[in-house]
Every structure is written in structure tokens, then in C-alpha cells.
Amino acid sequence: MCRELMLQSDLLRHNDVGAAGLRQRFAAAGVRVVNLLSSPGSGKTALLEAICRQLGAQAEPPRMAVIVGDLATDNDAQRLRAAGLPAVAITTGQACHLESTMVEAGLHRLEHQGIALEQLDLLLIENVGNLVCPAAYDLGESLRLVLVSTTEGEDKPLKYAPIFHRADLVVISKIDLAEAVGFDRAAARAAITRVAPRAAVLETSARSGAGLDALVSALALPVPA
Amino acid sequence: MCRELMLQSDLLRHNDVGAAGLRQRFAAAGVRVVNLLSSPGSGKTALLEAICRQLGAQAEPPRMAVIVGDLATDNDAQRLRAAGLPAVAITTGQACHLESTMVEAGLHRLEHQGIALEQLDLLLIENVGNLVCPAAYDLGESLRLVLVSTTEGEDKPLKYAPIFHRADLVVISKIDLAEAVGFDRAAARAAITRVAPRAAVLETSARSGAGLDALVSALALPVPA
Numbered sequence: 001m002c003r004e005l006m007l008q009s010d011l012l013r014h015n016d017v018g019a020a021g022l023r024q025r026f027a028a029a030g031v032r033v034v035n036l037l038s039s040p041g042s043g044k045t046a047l048l049e050a051i052c053r054q055l056g057a058q059a060e061p062p063r064m065a066v067i068v069g070d071l072a073t074d075n076d077a078q079r080l081r082a083a084g085l086p087a088v089a090i091t092t093g094q095a096c097h098l099e100s101t102m103v104e105a106g107l108h109r110l111e112h113q114g115i116a117l118e119q120l121d122l123l124l125i126e127n128v129g130n131l132v133c134p135a136a137y138d139l140g141e142s143l144r145l146v147l148v149s150t151t152e153g154e155d156k157p158l159k160y161a162p163i164f165h166r167a168d169l170v171v172i173s174k175i176d177l178a179e180a181v182g183f184d185r186a187a188a189r190a191a192i193t194r195v196a197p198r199a200a201v202l203e204t205s206a207r208s209g210a211g212l213d214a215l216v217s218a219l220a221l222p223v224p225a
Numbered sequence: 226m227c228r229e230l231m232l233q234s235d236l237l238r239h240n241d242v243g244a245a246g247l248r249q250r251f252a253a254a255g256v257r258v259v260n261l262l263s264s265p266g267s268g269k270t271a272l273l274e275a276i277c278r279q280l281g282a283q284a285e286p287p288r289m290a291v292i293v294g295d296l297a298t299d300n301d302a303q304r305l306r307a308a309g310l311p312a313v314a315i316t317t318g319q320a321c322h323l324e325s326t327m328v329e330a331g332l333h334r335l336e337h338q339g340i341a342l343e344q345l346d347l348l349l350i351e352n353v354g355n356l357v358c359p360a361a362y363d364l365g366e367s368l369r370l371v372l373v374s375t376t377e378g379e380d381k382p383l384k385y386a387p388i389f390h391r392a393d394l395v396v397i398s399k400i401d402l403a404e405a406v407g408f409d410r411a412a413a414r415a416a417i418t419r420v421a422p423r424a425a426v427l428e429t430s431a432r433s434g435a436g437l438d439a440l441v442s443a444l445a446l447p448v449p450a
Binding site for chain 2: 039040041070071072073075094096128129130131132133149151152153155156158159160161162174177180181
């Protein structure tokens with residue numbers, strides 16, 4: 001109730017305080033946290049399923065869990081659980097992004113399922129499908145991954161620049177469809193470099209498995225002390 | 226300044242008043258207005274280009290103009306002008322949707338280019354690419370068209386239901402890619418029917434031209450008195 005009366009800047013400040021607390025918790029637990037952002041339908045869930053398969057094949061797979069944000073439905077969480085990933089869904093209603101308090105609620109629900117943060121190596125947060133709203137909301141993540149698919153067109157980074165500005169890693173997904181949609185790789189990479197000059201860029205296909213090795217390596221980097 | 230202090234409900238009320246004014250102006254001018262909504266990269270601009278080609282081939286093509294909303298860049302407006310459509314770009318900065326005042330500004334800029342509302346048969350408003358935020362903002366349109374591409378997956382209507390609730394027409398775009406992406410037509414149509422039971426549903430491909438005749442017919446319906 002009080003919350004509805006807060007202004008946007010207050011909301012962001014409130015979120016940042018919560019995110020700082022989360023970042024401390026994540027660091028203390030030694031867990032790497034990835035905030036996964038994209039348009040609806042860029043393949044966030046498919047990529048998480050593929051990562052799970054790829055990591056599951058390792059001799060000592062990292063212990064993982066997922067918090068999934070969606071306006072409605074827990075379809076994605078169900079898909080991820082079917083893939084063997086512990087996953088909880090946060091339904092945001094009208095809200096077009098996850099906030100740090102929602103991540104706290106997700107952690108709480110994981111705990112209720114017997115999954116404590118300290119037992120995890122990797123926590124994946126699948127944000128609400130949206131290339132605008134989630135940009136300003138820090139979730140305490142150690143890595144911000146923005147996904148953009150070959151089917152969306154090469155100019156999306158320029159048109160939705162704010163969300164790319166803070167990306168650590170940009171993944172071009174559905175690379176298996178590049179030829180079918182006439183994807184211009186050079187133009188896409190130039191657009192990404194312009195708005196996210198420090199971000200690493202990878203190309204992946206959840207379907208063919210292309211690029212998943214490199215992605216898994218990028219996710220497995222140790223948590224900064 | 227005052228505006229930043231208004232609450233969300235005040236903003237919506239303010240927008241609705243503006244939209245009612247626009248609707249009156251549109252009706253008085255006898256112009257049909259389409260509010261075109263979708264995720265980034267679903268093919269809004271490509272569809273408008275295709276509509277322009279399709280209508281341009283008619284003996285007496287309707288007189289058209291476009292107002293394009295984007296966070297940044299006027300790429301889409303440039304593409305549309307190259308296709309022969311008078312187009313003005315509204316850059317919204319951080320705002321993830323168009324509001325009625327922005328449409329008023331767009332009309333003003335069209336007038337400055339010598340294009341009065343009374344001279345038009347069809348005004349197309351390409352909203353900011355976003356499946357969440359634009360849902361609540363009426364722009365005075367006579368037809369609300371939501372686009373969802375085959376590459377985005379079949380469950381998007383269920384996950385982003387609010388924007389579909391008020392749709393008059395749902396267009397499944399990039400139907401030429403249906404096979405390549407394993408698109409499940411029945412599942413997609415069931416999802417659309419569930420959240421937008423009264424909406425007409427069409428399948429189109431801006432690339433192959435499939436479905437464009439039906440779409441152009443739907444757009445050419447007379448303005449309700």
C-alpha cells in the first residue's frame with residue numbers, strides 16, 4: 001500500500017538497498033548469480049535447459065537453481081524442473097521486471113524446498129521477458145547476461161540501449177536460424193559493441209548446441225571476492 | 226516536473242482523457258487508426274512495409290502515414306519513409322510505451338510536413354517494442370493489433386495476457402519460419418483464444434506475402450461511426 005505511493009526514484013533506491021544486501025549474501029555463500037534478460041521469446045528458458053544439459057554431463061556438475069519471473073503462468077519453471085533444475089516461479093502480475101525483494105522471496109521458497117543458498121554454486125535468475133523495464137533493477141547479480149536472438153533483427157541493441165549498457169555478457173541466441181532469417185552478424189556485433197563495449201559476446205544455439213561450451217565456461221568463472 | 230510526481234493511476238487517467246480527445250479527432254477526420262503492439266523484433270516495421278507494398282498496388286491506394294515509437298533511433302521511421310510511407314519518429318527515452326500526448330506530438334509533426342489528419346484514410350501507430358507496458362495506454366485507436374511471431378514460442382499470449390486482452394486483431398507473423406522453428410499452430414491459436422476470445426487471428430509473412438491480403442482487408446474496414 002505504502003509501496004504504491006512511492007515514486008519511481010524511491011522504488012529504485014529501495015531496490016538498490018535490497019540488491020546490495022543480496023550481493024553480500026551471495027558473496028558470503030560463494031554462489032555465482034546470473035541475471036538473464038531478453039525480449040519475450042528470445043530463448044531464455046531454452047538456453048537454461050541447454051546449460052543444464054551441458055553442465056549435467058560434467059564429472060562434477062555445479063549445483064544449480066533457478067528463479068523465474070513471469071507476469072503469469074509458471075510454464076518456464078515447469079519446463080526447467082522437467083530438465084532437472086530446481087526452479088521456483090515468481091509471478092509479477094502487472095510488473096514488467098523482477099525486483100530485489102522478489103528475488104528474496106524466491107530464495108525463501110527455494111529454502112522451503114530444502115535448497116539453501118550455501119549449497120549452490122550457480123543461481124540463475126530468468127527475468128521477465130522485456131528489453132526495457134528490467135534494465136534499472138539490480139538484483140545483486142554477479143553477471144548480467146542479455147540475450148538477443150537472430151530472429152529479432154540486428155538493430156535491437158541500438159534501439160534498446162539501456163539494458164545493454166550494463167551487460168557483462170551478450171549472447172546472440174538461435175544462431176542456427178541465422179541463415180534462414182538473413183541475419184547480418186557483422187551489423188549485430190557492431191551494434192552490440194557500440195552500446196556494450198566491455199561486454200563479451202557469444203553466439204549460441206540451444207537446439208544445435210553451438211556455443212554452449214563457451215557459454216558454460218563464461219558462467220563457471222569464479223565469483224569475484 | 227509536475228508529471229513526474231503524478232502517480233501511475235493519475236497518469237493513466239490523464240492518458241485516457243487525451244485518448245478520448247484523439248478518438249474524437251480521428252472520427253471527425255474519418256481516419257482509421259491502428260495501434261500496433263508486439264515484442265521487439267516481432268516484425269512490426271516489416272509488416273508495415275509489406276502493407277504499404279500491398280496497398281500501393283491497389284487502383285486507389287488509401288492515404289497513409291505512420292507514427293513510430295522507439296526508445297532511441299529513428300531507424301524504423303527511416304525504413305518506412307524508404308518504403309514510401311510518410312513517417313515520424315517519437316523517441317521515448319526511458320519510457321517503454323507511447324502515450325496519447327506523444328501521439329498528439331506525432332500528429333503535430335506530420336502536419337508540419339504538410340500531412341493533415343483529414344487527408345489520411347489510415348494512420349498506423351507502431352508502438353515501442355514491449356509486450357507489457359503499452360497494454361494500459363489507450364491511444365484513441367480504432368483497432369488494436371497485437372503481433373506475435375512464430376519464433377517467440379506458442380505460450381506468449383498466456384504469459385503476457387494483459388496486452389492480448391484488449392486486442393481486436395492478433396497477427397501471427399513470420400509464418401514462413403513456422404516449420405524451421407517447430408511452431409505449433411494449434412497450441413498458439415488455443416493460447417490466443419484463451420486470452421483474446423473475441424480477437425480475429427491472422428497468419429502473415431512479410432517475406433513471402435502470405436496472409437497480407439486478409440490483413441489489408443481487415444485494416445480497410447470502415448471507421449465505426
